[in-house]
Amino acid sequence: MRKWWTTAVAVIFMAVVCQLSGKSSIELPALNGSGVTPLAYFTPLLVSSAVLYCLNRRADHIERTAAVAVAVIDAAFVAFVFALCLTAGFVTGFDTARNVILLTCIGILIAQVGNSASGIATSMMLLIAGVVAGRGPAGSHAWWAVVLYPSSSVPAWSLTAVLLAAAGIRSVKSSGKP
Numbered sequence: 001m002r003k004w005w006t007t008a009v010a011v012i013f014m015a016v017v018c019q020l021s022g023k024s025s026i027e028l029p030a031l032n033g034s035g036v037t038p039l040a041y042f043t044p045l046l047v048s049s050a051v052l053y054c055l056n057r058r059a060d061h062i063e064r065t066a067a068v069a070v071a072v073i074d075a076a077f078v079a080f081v082f083a084l085c086l087t088a089g090f091v092t093g094f095d096t097a098r099n100v101i102l103l104t105c106i107g108i109l110i111a112q113v114g115n116s117a118s119g120i121a122t123s124m125m126l127l128i129a130g131v132v133a134g135r136g137p138a139g140s141h142a143w144w145a146v147v148l149y150p151s152s153s154v155p156a157w158s159l160t161a162v163l164l165a166a167a168g169i170r171s172v173k174s175s176g177k178p
Helices: 005-021 044-056 070-092 094-113 116-133 154-174
Strands: 025-030 033-038
Touching (some): 044 070, 044 094, 070 094, 094 154
Antiparallel strands (some): 025 033
């Protein structure tokens, strides 16, 4: 069955890595030369991958006999993970928490069309593309590189809210499928 405890471990691990790494950076190629990227930019992948892993674990023969619809339980756990991430935002920074929600919602939407591996891969590619190609000179970023927006960015939070609503509505509509 699902192992939702892995998501709590991933959130804790994300917070610990962000706290221990501090301002540690890794060098990555960039379109405008070589760029230095904070290690914390990659930690949202830990949580989004764990959530998509849990959502992918199906035991249809057990779920058909469940007293409560499994989609309801899944939605409650995903909401709990997002709330836990926002709480961890006090330690990791709210841009990291926003990126967890953003990348997870994109992964959920892609996974409903394909599978969880394609959702995880798309989230990872979006993050890497933003970090590698979205950086401009003197710390600026491209308009489309939402993962690089600061935590106070209203457009980034608005896009995240729209994707969260879309992923939720799409999940509810597809949960009735056998």
